[in-house]
Amino acid sequence: MVKFSDDKINKVNEIIARYPEGKQKSALLPLLHLAQEEFGNWLDVPVMDYVAELLQITPIEVYEVATFYSMYNLKPVGKYMFEVCQTGPCMLRGSDDIIAYIGTKLGIKPGETTADGMFTLKTVECLGACGYAPMMQLGKHFREHLTKEKVDQLIEECRSKAAQNN
């Protein structure tokens, strides 16, 4: 069943209290972030319905927002998502090669997930790290000044982290 822990419910209430009374819908983006973190890194329909219920808004109000913003995953994604920037400034510093390299290395194309569900490769648009290009977002953090060697290391890092967690 989709339900936040008591701890998270406190957090939900704290977030709602940041906005004027009666304007609890304003908490929608932060709550979707919270829900996505909590329920497997993507937003399944029951999860969105649950958020609607928490905010006392209609489910469609949640769907239309969840589909608008690129950070909400509407399908399951790999355990580790390599979101590599491909916009101009990164392209000038070789992001095309990095994307191709990751693709070959993992045997997937942008938008795909490895068969073991471990990695998703996604191309994204400018993340505000243009001076540290080429770069990717991995979870909460940016990985910058990417080289092929760094990519190899990152893949290893993820694999060993996953192995430890199992």
Next chain:
Amino acid sequence: MGVKLLLDKAHVEGIRYFDVYRREGGYRSVEKALKEMTPDTIVEEVKKSGLRGRGGAGFPTGMKWSFIAKPEGVPRHLVCNADESEPGTFKDRYLMEFLPHLLIEGLIVSSFALGSNATYIYIRGEYAWIPDILEQAIEEARANGFLGKNILGTGFDCEIYVHRGAGAYICGEETALIESLEGKRGNPRIKPPFPAIKGAWDRPTVVNNVETLAAVVPIINMGGEEYAKIGVGKSTGTKLISACGNINKPGVYEIDMTISVEEFIYSDEYCGGIPNGKRLKACIPGGSSVPILPANLLLKTAKGETRYMNYESLSDGGFATGSMMGSGGFIVLDEDQCVVRNTYTLARFYRHESCGQCSPCREGTGWMEKILKAIDTGKGKMSDIDLLWDIQRRIEGNTICPLGDAAAWPVAAAIRHFRDEFEWHVLNPEESQR
């Protein structure tokens, strides 16, 4: 060394924490503003400073503040625009990451000036680790009596909340940002009414960029008149420039707007020149939406005068031979770069980010991307270049928000200055394949 007003303390060990920041003179502007000044006199100081919005439009901040409506009994809000998504721009991130207290300090003073008891920082979702840094700074400021109820015993109450976006460039446009803050899709509203009259939850709201609000701190500390003496003409104070692309030292630099573009690119104090001794080909000096300039028009204006890193000089010549200061995202292309490919990636960016409300923007950005991709990969026709020109012209000025213009301008400028490169791709399809 130029004057530094924002980043002068950036390298002090531990400056991210309250105690160090305070020891270095932090939060003096809050004491001064709340105890010795009134909201009106603060607005006056900001007006005198000549500070212009650092988000890109360059609108005078003091004037904007004086426009805020004050209907009886209706709360007002200050919203800090930390959505920073214009390709090439990463200066606000630097400020928030390394000098969070400078922003919080500026926000407290500005909130007092505008009468905002609940102030929001709208930060792009991808900067996922920065809200923690900001929230820690907010907690520290509160613990030391600079936030919360009855700040410094002056009777002024203020809370600052961090609101994370979720991946949408359009939410940097202030009315889209407000929609998003209200928990909706980021569809821009028609202006006027400006947010200062009717903004978040229909209340009077001022939206300002991170850097603009940080600059309020030195303005209050030194006085608006002194601040206005720095810089040149209507480009007063200092400006953060985020430099990227083919340069030796990409990064964030604070400049006083009196240096030349040439000095900025080649001096070791700033970009440190082009790697591997290559030649400078072109530059987009103010974020991806402003016109690209070939090297000759970048370093000197069409009149043959030196071009400087300030609002007036960068736009000298209009769109025919000039560009814009914009958001300060400085993107350098060396001689080996392909302008067509670069323009294609930007067109793809704008298509991806169009909110889809206006047909010229929604359809036009898609067409431009497709045609540019075709030309870039050797599948274009000569007539495509004219078609591209025609499409961009039909978008510009025909949309609700300036994203349409932002998508059109880079394409127009690339064709204007680098038409031969487009033609080369059409004439050399084999060599253009990628």
